[in-house]
Structure formats: structure tokens, C-alpha cells
Amino acid sequence: MRNFRLPRRRFLALSAAGLGGSLLSGCDRLSEAPDFQEFLASAEGLTYRAQRLLGGGHALAREFTAGDVSPIFKVNGTAMPEGEDYAALLEGNFGDWRLRVDGLVAKPLEFSLTDLRNLPQRTQITRHDCVEGWSAIGKWQGVPLAVVLARAAILPAARFVVFHCADVLEQTLDGTGQYYESIDLIDAFHPQTILAHSLNDAPLTVGHGAPLRLRVERQLGYKQAKYVMRVELADRLDGFGRGKGGFWEDRGYEWYAGI
């Protein structure tokens, strides 16, 4: 019996190593298989439904105090949108900038920055969580999206709010490198979802999305679209970009970024 022990042990070790190695290369191959990736992505629907079921429709994100604000709020993604149009708007201190609200609405509208500042305001000190893993706390001020949507009177067919941005994050031939984002109506009408024009009591800098960015506080940083130019109400998302509802969603990230 003892004589058989060593070869058997070595056999086990070798098979374990072989199995481990082939599992690893197998996992890499599965990472490149679109069908399997779709299968893995099915967990997103489960996460979304579970969070909504647990009260995620109305729950508020934690709000902090002035003492918690991060000394430096990291600029991520686009730091300066390219192109003459944005440069001209910046040059004029966004006096000529207008936010267009259209799509499935009864009254398409345009708002200047002054218009938005004259609407009811909300200020919130919240934590921004980047998909990379870091967090920063900042004080945001802006108009609740619900206020803007109420003025434009959204149509019953509307299911999503799409945010069109001024920045191109990736140069592509078909124009799908333009930044955009989308959220459902639960998040659109959530009281902490605002179109923010100020960070830490100052107008947004270019790096943080001047003149206007979205804050949808219960989701990750890439949902907080910067340089918002147009808010479009839609009944489906497959007509925008590459069809997944956002710049990063088109590149494999979750549309529901509450996780």
C-alpha cells in the first residue's frame, strides 16, 4: 500500500495542476465568447430587480456634512471636450448654451443656465463611487430632473431619459464615441437625481462637466454624465450609440450601475 502512495500523490498533484491550468485558459476563452458573456451579464437583471424589490425605488443615498467633503475631487473621463462648438460655448461663459429637452414630451423646451438656476434647487453632499473603486465626496447643487421633466410634460410612452453630452471619449468613424447615458423613470423622478451646475459652491469646472452634469446618486460614476447638452425621452434604448444605453454600457459595463 505504502509503495503506491507517492505515484498516486504525484498523479493527484499533476492532475490538479493540469486541471487548474486548463480551467484558466478555458475561462479566458469564455471571456472572449459573446454568448457566454451575455449569459454572465444576465445577472445584471437579477441585481436590478433585487435592488428595486428591496426598496431601491425610493431609498435615498446617504448625504454627508460639509466636513466630509473630499479636499480634491478627482477629474475622471473627459477633462476637456474637443471641438469648436464647445470651445465657443466656454469662451462665452456658456451664455449661449441651451439645454434642449425633447423626444417623447408634450412640450419640447430649451433652458439657459439662468433659467435652470431660477427653477427650484436642491443641494446635496454625496459620495461619488467610481467603477474603478475609489470614492470622493462632493457638494452638488442643481435642479431636480423631475422639475424639468414636469415642465416638458413627458408622454406616457416614455420609459427612459437619455442624456446627450458634448464630449467625444473615443474617436470612431460612426460617431459612437460620443458620450451619452440613460436612466429609467424610477431614477429620473428620484428626488436626489439632479442636473447639477455647481460643485462645492462653485460653478462646475470644465473637468467636472461644465456647464451641466447629471447626478444620479445611487449609481456609479460613469452614469453621472458630464457636459449634458440635450435630455431626450425615449421608449427604448437600441437606437442610441451601439444600443446598450450609454458610452460605457456599449463597451461592456452594466446599464444598471447600482452595483
Place this chain on the structure above:
Amino acid sequence: MSEIQSAISSTPLPRPRRLFIHRHTRITRLTHWINLLCVTVLLMSGLQIFNAHPALYWGQSGANTDRALFEIGADDSSDGPPAGFARFGSSTFNTTGILGVSRDTEDDLVLRGFPGWATLPSWRDLAIGRRWHFFFAWVFFANLLVYLLAGIATRHFWRDLLPRREQLRLGALLHDVADHLRLKFPRGEAARHYNPLQKLTYLGVVFVLLPVMILTGLTMSPGMDAILPWLVDLFGGRQSARTIHFVAASLIVLFVFVHVTMVLLVGPVNALRAMITGRFAIYVEDDHA
């Protein structure tokens, strides 16, 4: 040992009789292997996610300009090849080849936190790493739930894992530690049951480490933080929870390392057979047979 016994007794040695006992229930065996798959995928995809921002902080927030408790990075300020480093507080270690700077499949030096052989996928892709992680997080959670419910229903935890009062006395524990250090393991009838260190370790993994992984994982979800704000407070903030998630994962790796070592020392064939078929062989001295 047989020489000593021969010296004591001149009568023919009683050969230890091999006896198969039923060690693991079907649920335990099934959930064990599913758990192995989940923990492997979660660990490797977790390192992929960690690589997107290879630094850990304490508190609610933390980013590049904040002081990190632990950090992996690369220094390419010199003229030579870049050097990888790991920094704990103020202590910095050169980790070139493994952490910070490692070689990819084409043998080129790349700057990345954990090396390609430790991450899923092996190349840098946060989006795919997250997909693996969140899918298997659900499987891991469901599997743990099945194991816990079955363990309660069959009284497995009370019968097999809860140490008896006398096993918890300091003397008994120290004795067990000494036995482990001398690689002296229970034989015969004593091998029917787990020893106290084994029981405490399994209880710690099942009821502390694995639940902490799930809870700190949930705390990193901004959606869950709105639903369960007390959970964020429990761990002292989202960045603290992220750090605890990493530390608990490291402890699971340590557990797996010790666990596999013990299996190899005690008898891999018997242990694997027990975890696959349920049958575990013990050798009893049948002196009054």
C-alpha cells in the same frame, strides 16, 4: 512504530481494520465543490477589479490624493526597466515580477497590480471582470444559503462543527495546536470526528469570513448603500468595507492554502474520496475482534 509494537508483544500484530464511515452528506459535497468554483472565479475576477485602482483606504471616501493603507504601483522614473512595489503604510517593498510590474503572455513587461496569471480574464478588462464577479457572487450566495439551511435542518453544525465544551478548554486547544505543529493527526476512532482546531476554523470560515465577504461586497454597491445605510456604518464606510473585503479574501486564500496542505498531509486520496463519494476510511485497532 511496528518495531516498538513487536518488541512489546510477541503475539501476531492485530492488523488495523479499514472501516468506511459516512463523512459528508450529499449537500455538503455538492456545495463544497460549487463553492470552490465560485471562490476561485470570485478571487481572480476580484483581483481584476482591484487592478483598476490598486489602492485601499479607510473611511467613507478615498482616491488618488488620499493616503492609502495599502497600494500597489510601478516606479518608472529611473532610466532602467520599471520597478513594481507594494506599500503598506510607510513600508515599501520591491515586488517587480509579481505586483506592480509583471510579464504578460508575450513575455513583455506590463504595469499592472496583480499579474495576468492571477486575474480573470488574464488581460486587463474591468468590464468582463465585473461580469464574472457579479454572476458568481449570486451563485456563491445561493450556494452558501443552501449549505446553511441544510446544515441547520440536518443539525450538521451542532453535531459536527460545534466544539464540545471540553474541547474548548485552553489545555485541550493547546494540546491540539501542538499536535498540529508536530503533524500528529487523530487516527482510528478519534478520526471519526473533527478536532477542535478544525471545528473552529470551519466555523470561522462558514459563519464569519464568507458572510463578511458578502456583506462588504454589498456595501460597495451604491444602490445597496441607499437601501441598507446601517451596513455602511457597520464597516465604517464604503472604502473601509472595500479594504475589509480585500483582507477577508486574503484570509480565505490563507485558509485554502492551509486546508489543501492538511489534506495532502493527512491523506489526499481518503479526503478527496470523502468529499466526492462521502465515504471516509478510518483504521481501527480491532483488538477484541
